[in-house]
Amino acid sequence: MKLTRTFVLKTLRLLTMVSACAALTSHADDYADISQLLQANKFSEALAKVDSQLVTKPADPQFRFLKGVIQRNMGKPAEAISTFTKLTEDYPELPEPYNNLAVLYASQSQYDKARSALEMAIRTNPSYATAHENLGDVYARLASRAYNKALQLDNGNTAVPPKLALIRELFKPNLANPRPVVTAAASTTPMPVAAPATPSAPTTAPVKPVSAAAAPAMPQTKTVPAPVPATVPVNASKAVEAAVMAWAKAWSAKDMASYLAAYSPEFDPAGQQSRAAWEQVRTARITGKSRISVTLSDLQVKLTGETAVASFKQAYKADALSVSSRKTLNMHRNGDRWLITKESTGR
Numbered sequence: 001m002k003l004t005r006t007f008v009l010k011t012l013r014l015l016t017m018v019s020a021c022a023a024l025t026s027h028a029d030d031y032a033d034i035s036q037l038l039q040a041n042k043f044s045e046a047l048a049k050v051d052s053q054l055v056t057k058p059a060d061p062q063f064r065f066l067k068g069v070i071q072r073n074m075g076k077p078a079e080a081i082s083t084f085t086k087l088t089e090d091y092p093e094l095p096e097p098y099n100n101l102a103v104l105y106a107s108q109s110q111y112d113k114a115r116s117a118l119e120m121a122i123r124t125n126p127s128y129a130t131a132h133e134n135l136g137d138v139y140a141r142l143a144s145r146a147y148n149k150a151l152q153l154d155n156g157n158t159a160v161p162p163k164l165a166l167i168r169e170l171f172k173p174n175l176a177n178p179r180p181v182v183t184a185a186a187s188t189t190p191m192p193v194a195a196p197a198t199p200s201a202p203t204t205a206p207v208k209p210v211s212a213a214a215a216p217a218m219p220q221t222k223t224v225p226a227p228v229p230a231t232v233p234v235n236a237s238k239a240v241e242a243a244v245m246a247w248a249k250a251w252s253a254k255d256m257a258s259y260l261a262a263y264s265p266e267f268d269p270a271g272q273q274s275r276a277a278w279e280q281v282r283t284a285r286i287t288g289k290s291r292i293s294v295t296l297s298d299l300q301v302k303l304t305g306e307t308a309v310a311s312f313k314q315a316y317k318a319d320a321l322s323v324s325s326r327k328t329l330n331m332h333r334n335g336d337r338w339l340i341t342k343e344s345t346g347r
Helices: 005-024 028-039 043-056 061-073 077-090 095-107 111-124 129-153 160-176 236-252 256-261 275-287
Strands: 292-304 307-318 321-334 337-345
Touching: 028 043, 028 061, 043 061, 061 077, 061 095, 061 321, 077 095, 095 111, 095 129, 111 129, 129 160, 236 256, 236 292, 236 307, 236 321, 236 337, 256 275
Parallel strands: none
Antiparallel strands: 292 307, 307 321, 321 337
16 A cells, blocks of 8 residues: 555655755755755756765755755665654754655555654654644554454454545545645656555445544534624734744743743643643753754734734754744733744644
């Protein structure tokens, strides 16, 4: 059973993570040159250029990340897996290498390894939305295998075929029209795809979602009136911006008291972590760095009554690491303060 195009498309876009942070380093021109070579499918030239950079900068995580991308595009998954694995060992705080390992494992139908890699990505960054979605796709594939095995052991089980049909329907749109996998940096040849095996059974039978991971979103059964925008003071937007900038400043200064105080008591960490466990992990990760710089740009705030959504570009530097990403903070007014209730990365 091969990886569906949906999963590959979604995750392989992250293989170009380096291009987003290239402008933040002194090697921007080198990253740009390599990106152009990738876009032109000149993988051998791109690899040679990366290797030449790694001679003088062997620990550079971005060039090493690019090398893994190139190796995957050259059809060298074993080498790419080795590159990304070593990157997770040297930079365990980065979720993207774990995610890309999952892509490679899943392309080889090693879904258990893909699941483990994605769980590590989420543990590293619980607000990494893409990893959560990818993990759902992997769970759906694992469910398909389990249902097929159950049917082999008991072909009279009438509850299994509808569940298999549901998973097949979930991936059907992308299986019907396979196209080349395309990333922002390069195009690759189409990956072979195969639908989950579905035994002869009525596909119109009513089915209940197997799990939240395998089921498509279900429509609401009641109509909810659209929220009426409340009148917001003109300075409310400025107050949200100030709260976001103070959060980034506390992070850069490793001021854990101010950093943790920026989060609402209602903040629920992703990844099934308790609040206490999340605070412990964040404290260890932040205070363990010798220096941190968090710079925000393109900050946009949308207000609705007592809630706000702040989205921005975040440039993060810690020791030798430099990465950039999109980030979103959901916030709620608590007295005269705006506190974070949810955060997500990659949107």
